[in-house]
Amino acid sequence: MGQCCSCGSSGVKLIYSCSGAANTGYLADSVSRKLMMDGKGKMTCLAGIGADLAGFIESAKCADKNILIDGCTVSCGKLIFEKNNLPFEHFILTNYGVEKGKTEITIELIEDIANKIADAIKTIG
16 A cells, blocks of 8 residues: 555554435444444544545555445545545445435444444455
8 A cells, every 4th residue: 555654553444434414424424433333443534535634645545444434326435535546445335225315224224234344344354
């Protein structure tokens, strides 16, 4: 990933989330926070990368894995990462049967999708 900053520790997984206005954005944020609370990675700021803030971009370059969770297929987060030529693993929540603007977001749904993404993260290293 190029020259690394002072991240220092190996195994760093950073989690970035869409936090859009729709139910899918709320779900993406909630799933990301659940993954962080479960020790699957450290949540950080997608908007910081979108704003071209050097510290956030360097952290993404240094991470062993950037886990990006977009709420829907508009994939704003993916576009931000691609614009900055950053590596990432991408998850889109509408691919998990969630309908934008329709699906009720429950604790059970958050836990279910967080578990599925956690399992996928294990397989990607």
